[in-house]
Amino acid sequence: MFSFFKRKKQETPVPEPVAPNVPAPAPEPIPEPAPASVATAAPIALDAGELFPETAERPTTEAEKKQSWMARLKAGLSKTSNNLSLLFVGARIDEDLYEELESALLMSDAGMDATQHLLDALRRKVKEDKLLDAAAVKAALKELMVELLLPLQKPLELGRHEPLVMMISGVNGAGKTTTIGKLAKHMQREDQSVLLAAGDTFRAAAREQLMVWGQRNNVTVISQASGDPAAVAFDAVQSGKARGVDVVMVDTAGRLPTQLHLMEELKKIKRVIGKGMDGAPHETLLVIDGNTGQNALAQVKAFDDALQLTGLVITKLDGTAKGGVLAAIARTRPVPVYFIGVGEKLDDLQPFDAEEFVTALLG
Numbered sequence: 001m002f003s004f005f006k007r008k009k010q011e012t013p014v015p016e017p018v019a020p021n022v023p024a025p026a027p028e029p030i031p032e033p034a035p036a037s038v039a040t041a042a043p044i045a046l047d048a049g050e051l052f053p054e055t056a057e058r059p060t061t062e063a064e065k066k067q068s069w070m071a072r073l074k075a076g077l078s079k080t081s082n083n084l085s086l087l088f089v090g091a092r093i094d095e096d097l098y099e100e101l102e103s104a105l106l107m108s109d110a111g112m113d114a115t116q117h118l119l120d121a122l123r124r125k126v127k128e129d130k131l132l133d134a135a136a137v138k139a140a141l142k143e144l145m146v147e148l149l150l151p152l153q154k155p156l157e158l159g160r161h162e163p164l165v166m167m168i169s170g171v172n173g174a175g176k177t178t179t180i181g182k183l184a185k186h187m188q189r190e191d192q193s194v195l196l197a198a199g200d201t202f203r204a205a206a207r208e209q210l211m212v213w214g215q216r217n218n219v220t221v222i223s224q225a226s227g228d229p230a231a232v233a234f235d236a237v238q239s240g241k242a243r244g245v246d247v248v249m250v251d252t253a254g255r256l257p258t259q260l261h262l263m264e265e266l267k268k269i270k271r272v273i274g275k276g277m278d279g280a281p282h283e284t285l286l287v288i289d290g291n292t293g294q295n296a297l298a299q300v301k302a303f304d305d306a307l308q309l310t311g312l313v314i315t316k317l318d319g320t321a322k323g324g325v326l327a328a329i330a331r332t333r334p335v336p337v338y339f340i341g342v343g344e345k346l347d348d349l350q351p352f353d354a355e356e357f358v359t360a361l362l363g
């Protein structure tokens, strides 16, 4: 999925102590390149293992890995999957089936519009192709769902800029920081050197959490004593340019789209990143908790209106997510889904693949 670009490996910088995080007002529109704290594994006086455990044994072969994350995705979507699959068992192709299908799709968070679209298309297909048995109708639905979700499938292209600057946003607890940690590992596998910016200057321990992820990946984390996230982001971009790293990822504090001043702050971070490097951020991502249901759509719209999103990451699809919300997103605001999160560990991030996703959903 990733484009391949051979780069030199990132060197570990000489660690400096981390300054205490003193919250401060942020009046400057363009922050000075303030003295940043740079941290790698060594200076963190935290028991990372206890705070953010990363202990589970990971499968070794690629085939095992694939089986493992597909199993978790399937397990996560199993309720929706059961509902949808069971409908077709021994079913007659009649109005009852369409009605039950409508309920199941709505229950899966697909929303009215996507549900109606899928049902209309299915009725047409059943008629045109003269489908008579339930298995064939199920296969037709699967095909239509893949078709609907395919526009969301787009690989994140690396190596287009030096550095490629990515800003990560989302509501509280969506999985932003975890996703950044997982992405750092993905990118290192693609020979990309990575720099992280601790742009969540709001939540207690947010900076330390990012540093633990940095430590796991042996990646530098830029943070500042100032409480201005735009200043941290600006500084990270400057630092990324100076060090010649391939990817800079800027973490941000969680916020609700209804908190207008915080949405303004997000716009400011984006603007200031652009002052650090022309055309940056090159990727503006929204991380969505897959369990959010139909509200996810409102989040996509609000963050897209504010930031002009370039991509989404849907997390926690290993949990109790219903999955249908991707259909709603595809119909109303088709921002590409670069990755899906299927667990809390470093390897639990996968490029979104429409066919695989629908297979997990429909069997």
Ligand SMILES: Nc1nc2c(ncn2[C@@H]2O[C@H](COP(=O)(O)OP(=O)(O)OP(=O)(O)O)[C@@H](O)[C@H]2O)c(=O)[nH]1
Pocket (backbone or CB within 6 Å): 170, 171, 172, 173, 174, 175, 176, 177, 178, 179, 200, 203, 206, 252, 253, 254, 255, 287, 315, 316, 317, 318, 319, 340, 341, 342, 343, 344, 348
């Ligand atoms: N099961 C599961 N849990 C996840 C996934 N992604 C993140 N989490 C968990 O979700 C919780 C919140 O993750 P964070 O990365 O801290 O979320 P955040 O968006 O940075 O949160 P704030 O910074 O507080 O807004 C943590 O317990 C993560 O381990 C996933 O794909 N699956």
Ligand SMILES: [Mg+2]
Pocket (backbone or CB within 6 Å): 176, 177, 178, 200, 206, 251, 252, 253, 254
């Ligand atoms: Mg966070």
